[in-house]
Amino acid sequence: MLGGYSNFYGNTRFAALCLLPNGSFDTLFGTGGWSFSDFYGGTALCNALTVEGDDDIILAGTVYISAGASYQTIGMAKLLSNGAPDNTFGISGIDTSFYGTTSEGCNDIALQSDNKIVIAGYRYTGANSSYLIARYTNSSALIKQISPVIAAGFDLNIYPNPNSGAFVVALSNPLNENTTITITNLIGQVVFADKFSVPENQMNISIVLNTDYPDGIYFVNIRSGDQVITKQLVKQE
Structure with a gap:
């Protein structure tokens, strides 16, 4: 297994390449031996890789996410042994738990005997730099339990998207049960939550986020x- 990064899709992504013992591509892995992990359209540089005992792969590195300004953070991606994203890990197979206003980067990754993940890197606060070592439980604290996804026949769209914080959630069909809408940021903080009964035949829900976000x-x-069901929203003044 080789780990690195590629801008094949127009933005730089984590890249994993699986080779057979004779050096040829393992075409049963990913697409033609390759698997790519996108981090919200940002620039993702994989600096380290480790393989678990069940042959799942964890890649780690430094990610630059543009959210009005560009933020540098630690990113991890987990792949199944066939190169597909492990959707039980983080959010759809990727994790950016350190995302915030300070800058962090990851240079190396290792697995302990109990399968906990240890990363090593650095943190820069604007005045000083320091070494950074962090340990992830590699359990339910990080590997989130994903709720069942709504089957085909129910979907939603957000428009406009990107938006300035005012938008409409358009449902593909009416909901006749109590419905909860929750909006979170990249680090999982809830910025909006509401529970209401959707009137029969109502297809659109208007939402306005706090302007402080x-x-x-x-x-x-x-x-x-x-x-x-979960959809991505981009807030952009």
Whole structure:
């Protein structure tokens, strides 16, 4: 297994390449031996890779995410042994738990005997730099339990997107059950939550976020009964 980065898709992404013992591409891995991990359209540089005992792969490095300004943070991506994203890890297979106003980067990654993840890198606060070592449980604290995704026949769209914080959630069909809408930022903080009964045949829900929230990427989560769907939202003045 080789880890690095590629701008094949127009923005720089984590890249994993699987080779057979004879040096040829393992075409059963990803697409033609390659697997790419996108971090919200930002620039993602993979600096380290480790393989778990079940042959799943974890890549780690430094990610630059544009949210009005460019923020540098630590990024991790987990792939299944066939190169597909492990969607039970972080958010759809990627993690940016350190995302914030300070700058961090990751240079190396290792697995402990209990399968906990250890990363080593640096943090820069604007005045001083320091070494950074962090340990992830590699359990439910990081590997999130994903709720069932709503089946085909129910979907939603957000428009306009990007937007300045005022937008409409357009449902593909009416919901007749109590519905909860939750909006979170990249580090999982809830910035909006509301629970209401959607009137029969109502297809559009208007939402206005607090103007104090910064530009960036957010996630709109709608739960109706035992069904859940999540869409990405970009706030941009």
